[in-house]
Amino acid sequence: DSLExxxxxxxxxxxxxxxxxxxxxxNHSFQRLKIKYFMExxxxxxxxxxxxxxxxxxxxxxxxxxxxxEFVRYATAHHYxxxxxxxxxxxxxxxxxLKQMLGDKMDIWYVDCPxxxxxxxxxxxxxxxxxxxxxxxxxxxxxxxARGARKIKQxxxxxxxxxxxxxxxxxxxxxxxxERYEIDxxxxxxxxxxxxxxxxxxxxxxxxxxAIKL
Numbered sequence: 001d002s003l004e005x006x007x008x009x010x011x012x013x014x015x016x017x018x019x020x021x022x023x024x025x026x027n028h029s030f031q032r033l034k035i036k037y038f039m040e041x042x043x044x045x046x047x048x049x050x051x052x053x054x055x056x057x058x059x060x061x062x063x064x065x066x067x068x069x070e071f072v073r074y075a076t077a078h079h080y081x082x083x084x085x086x087x088x089x090x091x092x093x094x095x096x097x098l099k100q101m102l103g104d105k106m107d108i109w110y111v112d113c114p115x116x117x118x119x120x121x122x123x124x125x126x127x128x129x130x131x132x133x134x135x136x137x138x139x140x141x142x143x144x145x146a147r148g149a150r151k152i153k154q155x156x157x158x159x160x161x162x163x164x165x166x167x168x169x170x171x172x173x174x175x176x177x178x179e180r181y182e183i184d185x186x187x188x189x190x191x192x193x194x195x196x197x198x199x200x201x202x203x204x205x206x207x208x209x210x211a212i213k214l
Contacts, residue, residue, distance in 0.1 A: 003075055003105055004082040005179070008035075008098065010089035010152040011111035013140040014118035014125075016161040016168065020111060021085045023169060028176060030083045038070040039063070045070075060093035067094075068101055092148025096155065107179060110156035115141075117162065 007024065009017040024030035043055040046066075055063060075084065089095045089108070099106055115137070123133040144150075157175060161168050 002079050002082050003084075005030075006084050006086060006102060006106045008086040008089050008095065008106060008108050009111060010095065010108065010149060010156060011113070012118065012144055012149060013137055014121045015111040015113040016121075016159075017088045017111050019165075020109070020159065020161075020168070020172065021087050023172060024083075024085045028083070028172075030085045031078070031081050032085050032087065033071070033074070035067065035086050035088065038067050038074070041070045042066040060091055061097045063091075064094050064097035064101065068098065089152055090144055090147045090149050092151040095148075095152050099155070107175075108152065108156040109159050109175070110153040111159045111161050112153065113161040 007030065009021060011017050021030075021032045025032050039055055043053065046053045046055070055066060058066070071086075075081070095108060099108060119130055119133045119137050122128075122137055123130050126133065126136075128136075159168065159171055159175075
C-alpha cells in the first residue's frame with residue numbers, strides 16, 4: 001500500500017536510461033533498481049528445487065509474476081521507500097504484463113535517442129573507435145529488437161533524449177508534474193482487470209506447488 005510510483009525505463013542501448021534513472025534518484029527520491037537483479041533472484045530460488053529451471057524459458061506473463069514476487073518482497077522490506085525506477089525493459093509482452101498487474105502504480109518511459117548519438121556515447125565510454133562502437137551498438141540493438149524492445153515505445157511515454165541534457169531534464173520534471181496531478185495520459189494501458197490478476201496469481205500458486213513437489 002505504501003508503493004506510490006514505479007517508473008520502468010525502456011529504450012535501446014546507450015539511449016540514456018541509466019542517466020535518467022540516476023536523475024530520478026538524485027532529484028526526485030526514486031530508488032534505482034535493476035530488473036535483471038530480481039530475475040536472477042527468482043531464477044536462483046527456483047533452481048534450488050529444480051536444477052534445470054530457467055526463468056527465461058517461461059512465458060512472459062509467468063516471468064512477470066515471478067519478477068513481481070521478488071520486487072514486492074523487496075519493496076515491502078523497504079516500506080519507507082515509495083518510489084522506484086526499474087532498468088531496463090527489453091520484452092514487449094513482459095512489459096504489458098507488468099503494466100496489467102501494477103496498473104496506475106507503474107509508468108512506462110521509453111528513452112529515444114538517435115543512433116549516431118548512441119554510437120558516440122558508447123565510443124567515449126568504452127574508449128573505442130566510432131566504427132567499432134557502431135558495430136557493437138547494432139549488435140545490441142538487434143538482440144533487444146528481437147525481444148520487442150522497440151515495440152515498447154507504442155505503449156510508453158517517450159522521453160526525447162536527442163538534444164541536450166537540460167532539455168531531457170525538463171521533460172522528466174514536466175512528466176512527473178503531470179503524473180502527480182493525474183493529468184490524462186493517452187499512452188497508458190487499460191486498468192488491470194480482476195480476472196487477469198486472478199489468473200496470474202493462480203499460475204504462480206500452481207507453479208510454486210509444482211516446484212515444492214520436485
